[in-house]
Amino acid sequence: MLSGAEAVLALRAGGTAFVVEVCHPVPRVLHWGADLDAPADDLRLTAGPAVLNNSPDVPRVLSVWPSERDGWSGTPAQSGHAAGFGTTPRPELESHWTDVPPDGVGGRMFFRFVDEVSGLRSTVGYELDRFGVLAVTMSVERAAPGAAAYTLDGLVALLPVPERAVELLDFTGKWCRERAPQRAPFGFGTHLRSTRRGKPGHDSPYLLLAGTAAFGFGHGEVWAAHLAWSGEQRYLAERLPEGAGTFSAVIGAGESLRSGEVILAEGERYDAPTVLFVWSDAGTDGVADRLHRRLRARERHPRTPRPLVLNTWEAVYFDHDLDRLTDLVERAAEVGVERIVLDDGWFRGRREADAGLGDWFVDGDVWPDGLEPFVKVVRAHGMQFGLWFEPEMVNLDSDLARAHPDWVLGPRAGLGPTARRQYVLDIARPEAYDYLLARLDELVSAYSIDYLKWDHNRDLLEAVSEERPGVRRQTLALYRLLDELRKRHPGLEIETCSGGGGRVDLGILDRTDRVWASDCNDPVERAQIERWTRVLVPPELVGSHLGAARAHTTSRTTDLSFRLVASLTAHAGIEQDLTAADPATLARVAAWSALYREFRPLLHTGRVVNADVADDATALYGTVAQDGSRALFTWIRFQTSAAGQSGRVRFPGLDASARYRVTIREELGAASRHQAADPAWVAAGPIELSGAVLTVAGVPLPTLNPQQAMLFDIERIS
Structure with a gap:
């Protein structure tokens, strides 16, 4: 449990790995993302970036508590002061411990620091659940006896992302139009979203995702962060010309504190809200799947049928x-x-x-x-x-x-x-x-x-x-x-x-x-x-x-x-x-x-999936049973579009090797069409099709009139 000799610590679960090198004065992040079939020490041996011109004379580091001492010129993990002094944190590793279950799936690691400059003791903890969701907790405690109170301006949990994360997705909105997605290139500088509404707000960033080019619902590599906090929020994505250690950029989140909101007298402590980090190689649906499985595993998650x-x-x-x-x-x-x-x-x-x-x-x-x-x-x-x-x-x-x-x-x-x-x-x-x-x-x-x-x-x-x-x-x-x-x-x-x-x-x-x-x-x-x-x-x-x-x-x-x-x-x-x-x-x-x-x-138990369709006027989304035995999909049209045909649309999440019976459920009324006749396979009524056709090749779908939708009940028969 307690450890002092290990040079490299790793947590692994759900195809995800989080790897840290235990070094002084502050451990550094070696990897967060896909699990690696490679010796952990190889990451340490390759963790030193080039020393650039007109830069610090030692390689820059992205530590678990990023600060200017590391050569990090981006947003620091900690900001604050003691009556105008102690503004340059210098945490020194005091102790650390890990707890990995016997089966090696998931686990926890914690690092405790002392800081003579700011007069604080600080802790950062990482817990990887069996679904691959990494929870990061941070805290600081005023430890310097007799010193001036410390005004904390903020703690931000930051994790690195590689250079292939070139796009950002987060959310905005207003009353009655919440969680409207917005994309942007992941350029140089700081992409900062903060709320000052006393709550997350209708325009909450909600979830910050950085991903590979044109990542979608079902494709692309994605790194995501969510702040589990119901007050004011701060999300950021940051790319500096010199990078972040051996990485290209960082994403992170933390509570957005008002000036003077947290002033720590001797012995007082601030616990930052938990930040959840999720990696996926299956687009945003992969992020959703990990988060949904985490929530459904909670002891208090509703178990009885959700009443109408x-x-x-x-x-x-x-x-x-x-x-x-x-x-x-x-x-x-x-x-x-x-x-x-x-x-x-x-x-x-x-x-x-x-x-x-x-x-x-x-x-x-x-x-x-x-x-x-x-x-x-x-x-x-x-x-x-x-x-x-x-x-x-x-x-x-x-x-x-x-x-x-x-x-x-x-x-x-x-x-x-x-x-x-x-x-x-x-x-x-x-x-x-x-x-x-x-x-x-x-x-x-x-x-x-x-x-x-x-x-x-x-x-x-x-x-x-x-x-x-x-x-x-x-x-x-x-x-x-x-x-x-x-x-x-x-x-x-x-x-x-x-x-x-x-x-x-x-x-x-x-x-x-x-x-x-x-x-x-x-x-x-x-x-x-x-x-x-x-x-x-x-x-x-x-x-x-x-x-x-x-x-x-x-x-x-x-x-x-x-x-x-x-x-x-x-x-x-x-x-x-x-x-x-x-x-x-x-x-x-x-x-x-x-x-x-x-x-x-x-x-209420299945996996949520969304088709990546070319026409934004339409959507195909559904829920697939965890064992793949059944699925319910909704094909919906919001408005008219230039395209007269949908082309072959793929039903995501099905088993390509299985065979399915597809039934159009029209108990609620038939959707109005903008066409003379349905595709032949739809007109044939309940039909048996291979999973390869449904989920790999795709099928043509009816052209609906605006504000119309239809249900596809898909059941595995072999």
């Missing part, structure tokens, strides 16, 4: 009436709904969005007998009951704000403008935290609530508490609140929502069971949002709901069949007002519900 949900928001909004909601529940039961979530509008003073937040008491004017009559209706139909909250927010028009104006997060000089007509509650304040925990705990107990929809609708601006930056404290208080609530109610499930997809990260998913990917229920937008959400989050954790024909976020009108297909392949639910639906519509929704129950064992 009906959320009341788009059906009734603030119009809470027991008779109307009872009718809605009865219609929901007819179509197979298994969980009802009562959304915004149930608590005191909440008739519009400008009042009541913070007063988490059932409104007696709307619910004179409390929620019990409605809960009984839900339970009588064999359904679970869920309730909407927005605990971290407050309206000034609330009893809470009137009684405790100092609990509102903001500067003493006065609050800035509202956003969505609300402010932020300072939940790091012990009294506010205790109040929220008590109210949530009492309501969950009183109504035996199965499920909470936990919303967080606005950005945090001027997020200071007692004039100190408060985003980190706020985020840690949120984590404590969620952890304590789940400890008290072990069976409780929680959905994280932040104006839709404004807080989707693996930090919040350590404490919740579902993400609301977007407030946008327009299936044209939603299909794109969810496709990229699934690069990080497996489908069973992504809420995907059927909305009304006319989307209330975009005013676009779409066919029922398209809406049903688009909301089938994640954790399905309904927002549409079923009480206004005619019998024919209810019958098709019931058929969709049955199809969801048929396929959810596959959808």
Whole structure:
């Protein structure tokens, strides 16, 4: 376990290797990427780069704690100062240890340093799971007795990438258009994405990927980083003319700290959020597969079938009436709904969005007998009951704000403008935290609530508490609140929502069971949002709901069949007002519900795949069973395009040596075509085809009209 003599340490799993040379003063990274069938010492012998002209007179190093002392002129691992001094960290290796399982798959290595210049003790740890995901943790502790406090400006976990990583992919977005991908050449200089919203935000970088030229869903070598943190973020990719040791560039991430947010007095410690690094030689789908398998292996990952949900928001909004909601529940039961979530509008003073937040008491004017009559209706139909909250927010028009104006997060000089007509509650304040925990705990107990929809609708601006930056404290208080609530109610499930997809990260998913990917229920937008959400989050954790024909976020009108297909392949639910639906519509929704129950064992355990198609107006994506026995694919067209034919499109992830039966599933309605006739193999009905034709050669697909989709059920027969 403890080691001192080894010159080279390696962790290996899932075809991935991470190799470090133990040297002084700081160990250096020798390799991160594909596992190597080569003596580890060969990497050490070739780890010295050339000494360039007009450069330091010794070879530059990319250490596990990059600093200027190494000749590294890029972003350092650590930045900060002690009252203006100690700005050039010089960590010296004090000890290290490794822990590799007996089977040699994965393991951990940790390095501990002392730094006489900055007066800190620091630690960096690497843990490679059996799926090939490398988790990096960093910490610093103020150790110098009697010295000035150390202001930490940031810790960044950095790993090297080779010269063949020439393209970058990350994400941006806005409300109702989250996780919009953007590509750029990986040029010289720093590609920096940081957020200042008090949360990851709708424009979160989300995942930073560096890859070989034109890498796609299913091809190319990719190196990726994700910050598992629900506060402010910092992602970077950096290429210097002199390289990074023997490597070409680095990628990394860390918490984005406000000036003065972390000031370490003697004995105080800062633990940086975990950064996950993933290498794949199978494009972004390979990254997704590793991350999904990691998440599904968690002890608290949902194991029971993900129930079909009906959320009341788009059906009734603030119009809470027991008779109307009872009718809605009865219609929901007819179509197979298994969980009802009562959304915004149930608590005191909440008739519009400008009042009541913070007063988490059932409104007696709307619910004179409390929620019990409605809960009984839900339970009588064999359904679970869920309730909407927005605990971290407050309206000034609330009893809470009137009684405790100092609990509102903001500067003493006065609050800035509202956003969505609300402010932020300072939940790091012990009294506010205790109040929220008590109210949530009492309501969950009183109504035996199965499920909470936990919303967080606005950005945090001027997020200071007692004039100190408060985003980190706020985020840690949120984590404590969620952890304590789940400890008290072990069976409780929680959905994280932040104006839709404004807080989707693996930090919040350590404490919740579902993400609301977007407030946008327009299936044209939603299909794109969810496709990229699934690069990080497996489908069973992504809420995907059927909305009304006319989307209330975009005013676009779409066919029922398209809406049903688009909301089938994640954790399905309904927002549409079923009480206004005619019998024919209810019958098709019931058929969709049955199809969801048929396929959810596959959808919620299988491997997510995406075809690399030439026409961006179309997409083919699916889920393939881990044993390759069955797959469900969606062929979708978003808009018109110049091409009249698709050409041969390959269905990824199938076994080329197997034989399959392909069935077009049209229970939800046939997709409208922009053609005179289907390709002959489609028109033939259920057909048997070789895996080689389906996944290597490809097949021609129907030319659909815009905003149309169809389902391919593919089952292995030999």
